[in-house]
Amino acid sequence: MSEVIDVAVAALREKMDGGFDGTAKFVIEGEGAIMIEGNDVRAGDEDADVTLTADAETFKEILSGDLNPTSAFMTGKLTVDGDMGKAMQLGSVLA
Secondary structure, three states, X not given: OOHHHHHHHHHHHHHXXXXXXXXXXXXXXXXXXXXXXXXXXXXXXXXXXEEEEEOHHHHHHHHHOOOOHHHHHHOOOOEEEEOHXXXXXXXXXXX
16 A cells, blocks of 8 residues: 555544545545545545545645645546535535
């Protein structure tokens, strides 16, 4: 597992206080993937309700709060595949 994934898992765990109703996968290009299911955040690459894909820099900016997830999506830095409602729910947790 890459260091980027390790750091991202730890950061997401801190942000996921209330949990997430469903499953989501963050694919960080060139690094790997992170699964979110309820309150569980871990490295993994399984099927999910929604898959969000970005490069490592974009993902770091989203986690740090420097980049709004909706803005990242609208500018093409973040792609979403699957349940857009789940993506929006996750975006509000990360914002």
